[in-house]
Amino acid sequence: MANSQDLAQLIAAHAGKEGALLPILHDVQHAFGCVDGEAEAAIAKALNLSRAEVHGVVSFYHDFTPAADLRPHIELCRAEACKARGVEALVDAAQVAAGERVKLKTVYCLGLCSVGPAARMGDALYARLDQAALVALVEQA
Amino acid sequence: MKRVARISDDALSIACGAEAVAQAFEAAGCTVERVSSWGMHWLEPLVEIDGIGYGPAMPADVPAMLDGTSAKCIGKISDHPFIAGQQRLTFARAGKTRPLSLEDYATTGGWAGLNRARSLEPAQVVAEVLQSGLRGRGGAGFPAGVKWKTVAKAAGARKYIVCNADEGDSGTFADRMLMEGDPFQLIEGMAIAAYAVGAQRGYIYVRSEYPHAIAKLNAAIELAAGIIAPLRLEVRMGAGAYVCGEETSLLNSIEGKRGEVRAKPPLPALQGLFGCPTVVNNVLTLAAVPHILTEGGASLYDSLGVDRSKGTMPIQLAGNIKHGGLYEIAFGITLNELIYEIGGGTASGRPVKAVQVGGPLGAYIPPDQFDLRFAYEDYAQADALIGHAGIVVFDESADMGHMARFAMEFCAAESCGKCTPCRIGSTRGVELIDRIRAGGRGVDAVEVLPQMHNARKTRRSTEDDIALLEDLCETMKFGSLCALGGFTPYPVLSALKHWPEDFRP
Ligand SMILES: Cc1cc2nc3c(=O)[nH]c(=O)nc-3n(C[C@H](O)[C@H](O)[C@H](O)COP(=O)(O)O)c2cc1C
Ligand code: SF4
Ligand code: FES
Numbered sequence: 001m002a003n004s005q006d007l008a009q010l011i012a013a014h015a016g017k018e019g020a021l022l023p024i025l026h027d028v029q030h031a032f033g034c035v036d037g038e039a040e041a042a043i044a045k046a047l048n049l050s051r052a053e054v055h056g057v058v059s060f061y062h063d064f065t066p067a068a069d070l071r072p073h074i075e076l077c078r079a080e081a082c083k084a085r086g087v088e089a090l091v092d093a094a095q096v097a098a099g100e101r102v103k104l105k106t107v108y109c110l111g112l113c114s115v116g117p118a119a120r121m122g123d124a125l126y127a128r129l130d131q132a133a134l135v136a137l138v139e140q141a
Numbered sequence: 142m143k144r145v146a147r148i149s150d151d152a153l154s155i156a157c158g159a160e161a162v163a164q165a166f167e168a169a170g171c172t173v174e175r176v177s178s179w180g181m182h183w184l185e186p187l188v189e190i191d192g193i194g195y196g197p198a199m200p201a202d203v204p205a206m207l208d209g210t211s212a213k214c215i216g217k218i219s220d221h222p223f224i225a226g227q228q229r230l231t232f233a234r235a236g237k238t239r240p241l242s243l244e245d246y247a248t249t250g251g252w253a254g255l256n257r258a259r260s261l262e263p264a265q266v267v268a269e270v271l272q273s274g275l276r277g278r279g280g281a282g283f284p285a286g287v288k289w290k291t292v293a294k295a296a297g298a299r300k301y302i303v304c305n306a307d308e309g310d311s312g313t314f315a316d317r318m319l320m321e322g323d324p325f326q327l328i329e330g331m332a333i334a335a336y337a338v339g340a341q342r343g344y345i346y347v348r349s350e351y352p353h354a355i356a357k358l359n360a361a362i363e364l365a366a367g368i369i370a371p372l373r374l375e376v377r378m379g380a381g382a383y384v385c386g387e388e389t390s391l392l393n394s395i396e397g398k399r400g401e402v403r404a405k406p407p408l409p410a411l412q413g414l415f416g417c418p419t420v421v422n423n424v425l426t427l428a429a430v431p432h433i434l435t436e437g438g439a440s441l442y443d444s445l446g447v448d449r450s451k452g453t454m455p456i457q458l459a460g461n462i463k464h465g466g467l468y469e470i471a472f473g474i475t476l477n478e479l480i481y482e483i484g485g486g487t488a489s490g491r492p493v494k495a496v497q498v499g500g501p502l503g504a505y506i507p508p509d510q511f512d513l514r515f516a517y518e519d520y521a522q523a524d525a526l527i528g529h530a531g532i533v534v535f536d537e538s539a540d541m542g543h544m545a546r547f548a549m550e551f552c553a554a555e556s557c558g559k560c561t562p563c564r565i566g567s568t569r570g571v572e573l574i575d576r577i578r579a580g581g582r583g584v585d586a587v588e589v590l591p592q593m594h595n596a597r598k599t600r601r602s603t604e605d606d607i608a609l610l611e612d613l614c615e616t617m618k619f620g621s622l623c624a625l626g627g628f629t630p631y632p633v634l635s636a637l638k639h640w641p642e643d644f645r646p
Contacts, residue, residue, distance in 0.1 A: 018415065019377075021397030026349075026378055047397075060399040062381030063349055079311035079551075080497055080544070081533045084460035085488070108383065108501075108551065110350050111314040112153050113533065114182040114458060114465025123352045125156035 006031065007039060011046045021047060021057060025064055033068035071103045072141035075120040076134075078106045081113035090117060090134050097138040104138065143172045144207065147189040148198075150175035150240070151321050152353040153314070157197065159186035165200035169207060177322025179236030180467030181223050183488075184215065189236070194218040223483065228445065229469045230432050230453050231425060232315075234323050241360055246325045252368065254431030254438070258333045266337040266434065267293055273433045273442040274451030279305050279386075279423030280499070280528045280624070282450075282517045285430075288420060291410040292338040295418035302334045302343035302372075303395070303414060303421045307379055307386035309348060310500025312459040312531030316424035318467060319455075320347070320354040323428070324361035330427035332369040333434055334420055343372060344414070346391050348379040383501075383555040387623050388421040390557060401557045402623045423529070425455060446472035450516035460496075460533035461487045476511035480534060491536040495639070497544075499528025501551050502628035504635035505541065524631060541640035546574040548632040552625060562617045563626025570613055570633065577606045580646035607637070607644070 010027045014020040024043055028035050035043075035058045044054045058064045076094065078087055098104040112118035115127040119137065126137060146166040148159050163173045166188075179187060184196030188206055194215040195206045205211035215221055218236065229235065238245035246252070258266045271286030292300060304327065308316040319327060331343045347355050355376055362374045377395050379385050385394045389403035392414050413419025429452065432438050442452040450472035456479065458465045463485035480486065480493060487493055495505045503526040506513065513523055520527045535544075549570035556563045576582055581603055588596040601609070614630035621627040637644060 019395050019397040022377065022380060022394060026380065056399050057397065060382065060401075064380060080501060080547070081312045081460040081531075083544070083547070084533055084535045084539065107350065107381075108555075109309060109311045109313075111308065111317040112156055113312045113314055113460065113531065114462070115153060115157055115185070116460075118156065120350070125152055127153065127156035 004038075004042065007042050008046075011043060021049075021054070025058060025061075029064050033070065034065045036066055069103055071101060073103045073105055073121065074098070074138060074141055075105045075107040075110075077108065077110050077112070077116060077118045077120075079108040079113075081109070082116035082118055085116040087117035087129075090129065090131050093131050094134050094138055097135045102138050102141045143170065144190065145172045145174055146206075147174045147176045148186060149178035149236070149322075151178035151185075151318060152351070153182060153318075154178055154185045154187070155353070157185045158199065161200050162186045162188065162198045162203070165203045169203050171207070175239060177235050177238060177240050178318060179218060179224060180232065180318065181221070181464070182466040183464050187218075189218055192217050192219070194221070223464060223466070223468070226483065227469050228453050228471050230442070231319065231326075231429050231455055232323075232467060232469045233432070234326070235318070235467070238323070240322050240324060240357055241364065243325070243364055246323075250435070251325055251431075252329060254434035255329050255332050255336075255369075257436065258336055258434045263293060263337045263339065266333065269439040270337070270430065270433060273439040274446070274449070275426065275429055275433060275442060276449075276451070276517065277423055278425035278429070278454070278529065279388075280526075282527065285422060285426050288410055288422070289334065289337055291408070292340075292418045292420050295411050297418045299342075299415075299417045300338055300340040301414045301417055301419040302331050302338070302340045303388075303392065303419055304331060304343065304345040304424055304427055305386060305388060305391060305421055306345050306347040306351075306354070306424045307383075307391060308351070308424070308529065309383040309386045310529050310531050312497065312500060312533035313457050313529045314459070315455040315457050315467060315530070317351055317354050319424055319428050320351070321357050324357050325365055326431055327358075327424055327428045328361060328365050328369060328374065330430040331374060332372050333430050334422070334427060335372040338418070338420055340420065341371060341373065343374045344395055345374065345376045346379060346385070346395060347376055348385075349381055382557075383551075384557045384623075384625055387625065390623075391421065392419065399557075401559050404622060425529075447514065447516050448518055450518070454515065454527075454530050456515070457529075457531045458484045458534075459531055461489055461536045462532075462534040463488050472514075472516045474515045476506065476513055476515075476532070479515075479532060480511065484534070487534060487536040489536045489538075491538065493534060494537045494539050495535045495541060495636075497533045497535070497632065498531070499526030500531055501548060502526060502624055502631060503528050504631040505544065505639065506635070507639045524635070526628065526631065540643055541636040542574065542578050542643035545633045545636040545644070546571055546578075548629050548636075549574060552629040556625060560620065560622045560626060562620040563622075563629075566613055566617045566626070567629060570610065570617075570629075573606060573610045573613065574633075574644070577603060577610065577644050578646060581606060610637070
């Protein structure tokens with residue numbers, strides 16, 4: 001995975017920042033699709049932390065993953081307001097459409113609670129999803 | 142001259158298809174101005190041409206909108222009852238200005254509060270915030286002026302202003318709308334707070350689910366850097382943890398640690414970010430400040446609302462509601478007015494079964510209590526929560542047993558893990574609710590072993606299981622360090638109390 005030179009560059013870009021760990025982890029996750037053991041070790045060294053400390057942080061937050069998953073990701077909101085607007089009835093069909101090819105991930109709230117069911121793919125947002133629209137979104141992902 | 146079509150560039154409008162509509166107007170030879178959202182979400186994408194609104198617009202509607210024959214015409218937007226009935230102070234610019242235009246901001250009263258604050262002594266600024274009666278809009282409702290006073294008086298050369306923009310509650314989006322639609326107002330509020338308490342640096346902690354808000358804030362901070370100097374602001378992105386909305390967990394997260402909740406004391410006001418005195422306020426709290434600091438602003442704020450709930454609240458109407466969106470109004474309004482008169486009832490047209498106010502930790506309220514006044518004390522008395530003022534409406538198809546289970550499931554997924562009642566209790570709660578809904582279970586082979594002295598030897602009845610669930614909720618309420626574990630029992634117990642039939646097999 002992580003090309004160690006790229007990794008060093010990502011870390012160096014945050015040198016001198018207060019509380020640099022989260023910004024670094026975000027950049028690493030974004031660039032490599034994960035924060036693996038190798039990256040944890042390099043970050044720990046650069047920030048003068050123990051690897052356990054870095055691993056503790058990585059494993060705490062939902063946004064950081066230990067291994068890359070190269071499939072397209074669709075994040076479907078299943079929090080209260082989207083439940084009230086019927087998201088639960090769409091889940092099975094979406095799951096079938098996703099199969100093993102697309103990663104269908106549950107998230108809690110995208111701030112589109114008045115126009116749900118809502119989903120996100122990368123930075124693109126989708127609202128007012130019905131079964132046909134969600135299945136189409138998954139199939140085209 | 143080219144016709145001008147005004148369309149919001151808010152994330153919600155974009156999710157509803159605003160980009161395609163904007164492109165269609167450009168293709169038709171119009172000038173498109175991207176403005177903030179009016180907050181009438183059922184009409185998004187909403188198009189404004191010469192003050193007249195059309196929505197929800199689609200690219201195919203463009204010709205009819207341009208010649209004024211579109212059936213989607215809603216008349217003059219500012220006269221629409223949903224807008225005309227509001228008292229917009231924090232959202233005064235919504236729908237009217239271009240979010241990143243310093244010119245629009247300045248010509249609509251921007252920086253007046255900061256300029257006036259700078260002409261006063263810092264202690265006077267704190268006194269005006271105190272006088273306004275402004276309370277924290279993030280959930281706990283703590284008086285903002287009291288917090289600022291503590292930080293101002295605290296000893297320390299380094300102090301911080303932290304804006305809590307983690308907005309994790311389902312049914313809330315006012316922080317997001319404000320950051321995307323009027324970012325300079327938040328920045329101005331932070332600059333006033335920094336002047337009042339003597340802080341040099343500020344952070345805005347935004348959840349990672351809000352990439353549009355983050356981009357807008359970064360651009361706005363760059364544009365306003367000269368105006369707010371010597372204060373330096375930076376945006377920090379969360380990483381998908383709900384509990385990081387809790388202020389001490391949030392501070393740990395900015396410091397680069399696990400988002401575990403800290404015990405209080407010490408108060409963040411005295412030992413907050415990196416151990417320094419820190420103001421932590423919600424987006425809406427800070428964004429209310431510029432208006433309060435204008436001439437006469439504090440007394441106006443204090444004159445609105447009821448009892449100790451002063452000023453206006455940007456209420457968010459969400460879930461199964463016909464007219465969902467942002468409704469800013471003075472405290473004191475009832476749920477009946479909000480849901481039926483303003484919201485038009487459910488989107489599905491079926492009767493309302495329940496509403497949840499205040500996010501995942503708020504109680505479910507049945508329709509016979511909809512005369513409850515929107516005010517901190519009234520809600521507290523009813524075992525309910527105003528929180529961040531999100532209102533989620535459910536119609537009769539909702540399964541409240543499922544919602545109670547979800548409350549426990551959410552707590553289990555988002556617990557920071559520091560205390561046992563929350564970390565383990567939430568998982569046991571999910572199991573218990575499953576068991577109650579499945580009609581109970583018999584004793585298992587291990588339980589009947591003679592060495593299991595404390596285990597029960599007979600089958601538990603549903604009544605026993607419900608008593609156990611209530612007992613678990615009591616333990617979570619009183620044995621949890623923060624409101625995640627401490628308030629999860631409210632949606633659970635309220636669902637159990639008002640809709641016991643939804644817990645039967
Ligand atoms: C689990 C939990 C989540 C919270 N989430 C938020 C949040 O997303 N945004 C927020 O402003 N406050 C949130 N709070 C409240 C904060 O701890 C804190 O009271 C608030 O940021 C103080 O600002 P205020 O006085 O302006 O409301 C949360 C509290 C808890 C216990
Ligand atoms: S109640 Fe839950 S989230 Fe809050 S401190 Fe305890 S374990 Fe953490
Ligand atoms: S609850 Fe789904 S977007 Fe808020």
